[in-house]
Each structure stands twice: as structure tokens, then as C-alpha cells.
């Protein structure tokens with residue numbers, strides 16, 4: 001037991017020293033941009049590709065766990081288009097991120113996240129992630145519900161609903177306006193409003209990205225985590241939120257035939 005504690009302390013010491021070195025060596029803007037991009041690659045692209053490769057690597061296992069039947073699954077052509085749209089959205093979001101960072105830098109501001117040589121403690125991480133989860137639920141639920149108003153649904157949100165049987169990558173298959181206002185801001189704003197440490201933001205971002213890839217994966221893994229959002233793609237007028245909390249409050253956790261938004 002003492003040996004495990006000793007090596008954990010050692011890892012923590014090394015991590016803290018490496019982090020302090022990164023903060024001393026690079027500008028806050030560079031740390032924020034590169035770290036956020038790295039989180040996208042490791043916690044969105046990587047799990048999404050793993051989910052999508054399952055069908056090729058283990059076809060019978062994949063078939064047993066798919067929520068919707070084979071005839072409803074997207075064609076290779078649709079998957080290729082999805083890939084291009086997601087890359088395009090990530091380029092747009094990255095350009096916007098760089099523009100904001102450069103504007104803030106010209107105005108004499110550093111990062112809107114806390115970037116300092118020390119790392120956040122576990123209580124602070126848990127508190128900020130918990131509050132960010134609640135804030136993200138509200139921001140995502142209402143922005144998503146607004147996108148279901150017919151005048152916004154047709155020009156913007158219909159694109160995301162093209163995948164009635166979603167795949168992991170389709171989480172970011174969306175109109176650029178939706179990608180910024182319903183996907184990106186509900187995740188990036190809460191930690192900024194809370195003044196969170198950048199590492200806490202990356203932990204929260206990583207959770208949300210793995211979560212969104214999972215709920216769009218089309219698989220029944222992690223105690224059927226994908227079922228609610230999969231049903232939203234299939235039936236449209238229920239399960240708008242992420243945690244299920246606001247769907248329960250507004251009664252949108254059940255299918256209502258005549259609801260339009």
C-alpha cells in the first residue's frame with residue numbers, strides 16, 4: 001500500500017513539475033489553443049474512430065450491440081461526407097478560437113481560463129466539473145430546443161438530424177452556426193464563467209467529448225447511455241438535453257405525438 005502511495009506521490013510531483021515547466025515556457029494563448037486542440041484529437045476523434053471501426057474489426061459483436069437495425073445505418077458515402085463536415089466545423093471553430101485569443105491578447109488580456117504554475121486540487125476539479133455539467137445542461141437543452149423551432153430547424157438543425165441512426169462522428173455533423181452555439185459554447189462557457197483552471201476545463205471538455213461520441217455511437221454500451229439521444233435522432237421531439245434533468249422538468253423525456261418543438 002505504501003509503495004502504491006509512494007509511486008502516486010511521485011507521479012503527482014512529476015506532473016506538477018512538468019506543468020510548471022510548460023507554463024513557464026509557453027504563452028497562455030499557446031497553451032490554451034494547443035491543449036484544447038489536443039483534447040479534440042484524443043477525446044473526440046480517437047473514440048469516434050474506435051466506435052466506427054468496431055463494425056469492421058468485430059462485425060458480429062458490433063451487430064449485437066447496435067441500437068438501430070442494419071438497413072437504417074448510414075452508407076459509406078454518407079460517412080465520408082460526415083467526415084468532411086466535421087473537419088470543416090473544427091477548422092471554423094479553431095479559426096474562431098485563434099481570432100478570439102489574438103483579439104484578447106491585443107487588448108492586454110491573457111486566457112479567460114486560469115493558467116498558473118500550480119495544478120487545481122481534486123475538490124476544486126470536482127466542484128467546477130459538477131457546476132459546469134449543470135450549466136451545460138441548461139445551455140445545451142435550451143439552445144437545442146430553440147433549434148427545433150421550424151424556422152430555425154429547416155435552415156440549421158435539420159442537417160444534424162440527417163443521421164436518423166447516428167454514428168459517433170455525427171456528433172459534430174452540424175451547420176457551423178449550430179456547431180458554435182449549441183455544441184461549442186455550452187461546453188466552453190461554463191468553466192470560463194466559473195474562472196476555472198485550464199486543466200479543469202480540459203477534464204470537463206474530455207468528458208463531454210467522449211460523452212457526445214458515445215451518445216451518437218449507435219451502440220448500447222455504458223448502460224445504454226446512447227439510447228436517449230439515439231431516440232432523439234429517430235423520433236425528433238423528445239430528449240433534447242444531455243443529463244435528462246431538464247427533459248424531466250419540461251416533460252420532454254417522453255414521446256408526444258403532437259409536439260412540434
Ligand SMILES: [Zn+2]
Pocket residue numbers: 160166170171216229233
Ligand atoms: Zn445529435
Ligand SMILES: [Zn+2]
Pocket residue numbers: 144148157161232
Ligand atoms: Zn435535435
